[in-house]
Amino acid sequence: MYSEKVMDHFSNPRNVGEIADPDGVGQVGNPVCGDVMKLTIKIEDDKISDVKFKTFGCGAAVATSSMVTELVIGKTIEEALAISNKVVAEALDGLPPQKMHCSNLAADALHLAIEDYRAKQKAK
Amino acid sequence: MNEIYFDHSATTPVLPEVVEAMTAYFTDYYGNPSSLYQTGQRSRQAVEAARQSVADLLGADDPKEIIFTGSGTEADNLAIKGVAAAKAKRGNHIVTLAIEHPAVIEPLRHLEKQGFKVTYVPVDKSGIADPAEVVAAITDKTILVSVMLANNVIGTIQPVGEISRQTKARGIALHTDAVQAVGNIAVKVNELGADLLAVSAHKFHGPKGIGALYVRKGTRLDSIIHGGGQERGKRSGTENVPGIIGFAKAMQIAEAERQVKAARLISLRERLVKGVLDNVDEAIYLGDPVRRLPGNACFSFKHIEGESLVLHLDMMGIAASSGSACASHSLEPSHVILAMGYSAVAAHGSLRITMGRATTEAEVDKLIDVLPGIVARLREMSPFSAEATAETFMAEFGGEEHAHDH
Numbered sequence A: 001m002y003s004e005k006v007m008d009h010f011s012n013p014r015n016v017g018e019i020a021d022p023d024g025v026g027q028v029g030n031p032v033c034g035d036v037m038k039l040t041i042k043i044e045d046d047k048i049s050d051v052k053f054k055t056f057g058c059g060a061a062v063a064t065s066s067m068v069t070e071l072v073i074g075k076t077i078e079e080a081l082a083i084s085n086k087v088v089a090e091a092l093d094g095l096p097p098q099k100m101h102c103s104n105l106a107a108d109a110l111h112l113a114i115e116d117y118r119a120k121q122k123a124k
Numbered sequence B: 001m002n003e004i005y006f007d008h009s010a011t012t013p014v015l016p017e018v019v020e021a022m023t024a025y026f027t028d029y030y031g032n033p034s035s036l037y038q039t040g041q042r043s044r045q046a047v048e049a050a051r052q053s054v055a056d057l058l059g060a061d062d063p064k065e066i067i068f069t070g071s072g073t074e075a076d077n078l079a080i081k082g083v084a085a086a087k088a089k090r091g092n093h094i095v096t097l098a099i100e101h102p103a104v105i106e107p108l109r110h111l112e113k114q115g116f117k118v119t120y121v122p123v124d125k126s127g128i129a130d131p132a133e134v135v136a137a138i139t140d141k142t143i144l145v146s147v148m149l150a151n152n153v154i155g156t157i158q159p160v161g162e163i164s165r166q167t168k169a170r171g172i173a174l175h176t177d178a179v180q181a182v183g184n185i186a187v188k189v190n191e192l193g194a195d196l197l198a199v200s201a202h203k204f205h206g207p208k209g210i211g212a213l214y215v216r217k218g219t220r221l222d223s224i225i226h227g228g229g230q231e232r233g234k235r236s237g238t239e240n241v242p243g244i245i246g247f248a249k250a251m252q253i254a255e256a257e258r259q260v261k262a263a264r265l266i267s268l269r270e271r272l273v274k275g276v277l278d279n280v281d282e283a284i285y286l287g288d289p290v291r292r293l294p295g296n297a298c299f300s301f302k303h304i305e306g307e308s309l310v311l312h313l314d315m316m317g318i319a320a321s322s323g324s325a326c327a328s329h330s331l332e333p334s335h336v337i338l339a340m341g342y343s344a345v346a347a348h349g350s351l352r353i354t355m356g357r358a359t360t361e362a363e364v365d366k367l368i369d370v371l372p373g374i375v376a377r378l379r380e381m382s383p384f385s386a387e388a389t390a391e392t393f394m395a396e397f398g399g400e401e402h403a404h405d406h
């Protein structure tokens, strides 16, 4: 049911964990099935220098989490914001239709983490 | 291919003896049983011998009480819609269990849209219905009580015999879905007191796409498939001759092996349950420890999502299933686990292991060996506050009843 890329990211997820002193945190729950993802990011010179994830969810949720971390490392904030759930799903060679909603988890967590970073910057 | 198959409740491999018995009915004895000439009559005789054999194995009084269908699902549909149509003038109420298979729940939901009333009787935490509660749900409008014999998720065995004494006294038809039971526990229609009973061959090493409905003489039942009038007018369509032959052959073998197999599977199950509970923290064994199918062990692991667990097991060559919302096509948690009073979070972390005739101790030990590592890995990956957040989201889902298991 899953593509080889999905299974690769599922069995060897990249960047699992939590950054100790993150610049931004994004945590989202999946309203469809109740899964949760937490993304922590580090930002240097307007670029995402590090990112880690923790996910409680299905194979597609784990794989999209892992893929989104690979996609954003080294990107500028503007570039990262352009990463939608479709971009993540395409990077994984597609997801089964009933699993497309899982890719929202990863994209939303990323956008929330960036918002969180921006809010913290303003507060400074 | 999976080297280790722990999903016998989903389906089973067809035995070589069964394939062999079927083969000639594809190629040599291909006649239509309704044809008058010899080739047709040869098929007719084989079908009737198979019907006699299935009737004997179920302890039925008469082979005419066996109707072959296209699946277990069709047998359940025929029982429910067939009785509803035949008795619609007498009443419009049906009693069933909240943990029934979709093959029962969905036809009932369909009837509800047409004005029937259905009571879904709950089960206790161990997954067993109280016969008194089922009987208490009966009204003067009740035309059918449908109670499964063995559950497909947690393997619990329901008190069908106790319920049938009461339905019989009231003159109400009793249907039981025995799809998971045949070949695993004793299934005799008179001991159970069932008026209708559904069976499916692929659950006991027979072919897929062939089922049967036992219909006690005198039970009023309308057909739901109309046509050439085969199966005494109850199920039109040219008989699936090889399927029927395979059904009977598989059932004969399953029944001959049943007691020895059950004793072996119970001891393997106990070994598995002990091994899992001793080696995995925060694991729950779901369902009744004794009143369950010999080969069924169902667990829930805290902080674990079942589809991920099943995928990891698959990568190690082990086939199993889960009642997790994520693992189901409908993205709804197992209605069976919810009906037992567990949260959607518990359903999320569920794993169903169903063993069968070829399961070995070494296979059980392999599972006990790899499971703790997979669970630990998935827990490590779980966000710190996952459970708190999941509980909040789940609150919205917890109370609803859904029916989408396999």
Ligand SMILES: Cc1ncc(COP(=O)(O)O)c(C=O)c1O
Residues within 6 Å of the ligand: B009, B010, B071, B072, B073, B074, B076, B101, B103, B148, B150, B151, B152, B177, B179, B180, B200, B201, B202, B209, B210, B211, B406
């Ligand atoms: C309890 C129960 N009833 C009915 C069915 C449906 O049987 P079939 O797959 O032959 O349609 C199944 C199996 O999926 C089952 O487990």
Ligand code: FES
Residues within 6 Å of the ligand: A030, A033, A034, A035, A057, A058, A059, A060, A061, A099, A102, B325, B326, B327, B331
């Ligand atoms: S996260 Fe639940 S289905 Fe993907």
